[in-house]
Amino acid sequence: MSLVFEWAALRALTESVGTGGTLRQEAQDFRVDEVGAYPLSGEGDHLYLHVEKTGHTTAHVLRELSAQVGVRDRDIGVAGLKDRHAVTTQWLSVPAKYERRLGEFSLDGVRILDTGRHGNKLGMGHLRGNRFVVRVRDAAGGAAEAEGVLSTLSAHGVPNYFGPQRFGLGGLNAEEGLRVLRGESRLRDPRVRRFLVSSVQSAVFNAFLSLRLERGLFTSLLSGDMAKKHDTGGVFLVEDAAAESPRAGRGEVSATGTLFGKKTRPLTLDAGALEAEALALFDLTPTVFASRRGDRRLTRVFAEGASVAPQEGGYTLAFTLPKGSFATSVLREVMKTEVDRSDTDADSADEMGGGE
Structure with a gap:
């Protein structure tokens, strides 16, 4: 199996032909609003900024904020990275002592919507999820077909694939990540090396999830699975x-897949055999990931508040996903196209979580 990302290589849950269509003809066609993990206390040594941006990566906004206001990079808090090819809102934090200097910050396409005090610096992953509102244009299929797919996803869950954002421009990051693991890469930047290796972890996870879908195991469990409760975690x-699969059928629990690393044990029994099969597709073993920490990732998530609104020549989808999940996994099921396959970069993940 190729390490180059392609939606066509990953089994979909729904069997519709898809609506087709195009995304992101305008920045306003793709909106992402961060859903915070906790309310602000109203007091404390950290100032939270609710920022709306268009046409910028989160990293670029942080660099400009640092340069213009004088706050050190390490003192700026962020919960997640948001796409540049969209209108996005998210929270940032800075030490409260810089509040008076915020008037010096100016960047086209960026505005501060609100501010508030809190006791701790905002940390990566300090969010509940993201709300997406996506306009699909030039769709051969219409809103009715999209509603049918959303109905299935609401009942059974969304395959929690890592989307193309994790695999970089052209979907090639995992190939270079494998060279990093084998000691063949000349890249020296530790952050870039970690991100590339995470692409390999993601490719193996995607293959494991695709095998579960192919074999009718998406809404059931295997012996040896490490299952996660959706209500308590x-x-x-x-x-x-x-005995446990009926709970999975009701959406109470779901299987997890392994993001291999030294702190995460491989699955065992029947689930372990399936996981080993996914690794073998790339001629890999768990030991090659010994330099990584590892993690577990849900094989499915549930979209909240999903809806479809007809538009001329297409429709608008709205839904909320938990942190770490990719909107492209929903859009791929509805559209059945190579969603965002050729328009990605290292800072365009809906949420980049796990495996580090």
Whole structure:
């Protein structure tokens, strides 16, 4: 199996032909609003900034904020990275002592919507999820077909694939990541090396999830699975798959896949055999990821507040996903195209979580 990302290589949940269509003809066609993990206390040593941006990566906004206001990079807090090819809102934090200097900050396409005090610096992952409102233009299929797909996703969950944003321009990051793991890469930047290796972890996870879909295991469990409870986040070993699978069928629990690393044990029993099959597709073993920490990732998530609104020549989708999930996984199911396949970069992830 190729390490180059392609939606066509990953099994979809729904069987519709898809609506087709195009995305991002205008920045306003793709809106992402960060859903915070907690309310602000109204007091404390950190000032939170609710920022709206268009045409900029989060990293670029942070660099400009640092340069113009004088705050050190390491003192700026951010919960997640947002796409440049969209209208996005998110929270940032700076030490409260810089509040008076915020008037010096100016960047076309960026505005501060609100501010508030809190006791701690905003950290990566300090968000509940993201709300997406996406305009699909030039769609051969219409809103009715999109509603049918959303109905299936609401009932059974969304395949929690890592989207093309994780794999870089042309989907080639995982190939270079494999060279990093094998000691063949000349790249020296530690951050870039980590991100490239995370692409390999993501490719193996995607293959594992695709195999589950192919074999009718998306809404059920296998012996040896590490399942996660959607309400509490608790993770447990599945010893009796027949007894636990009804809970998965009701959407109470879901299987997880392994983002391999030294702190995360491979799956065992039937689930372990399937995981080993996914690794073998790339001629890999868990030991090659010994330099990484590792993590577990849900194989499915549930979209909240999903809706479709007809538009001339297409429709608008709206839905909320938990942190770490990619809107492209929903859009791929609805459109059945190579969604965002050729228009990605290292800072355009809906959320880049796990495996570091």
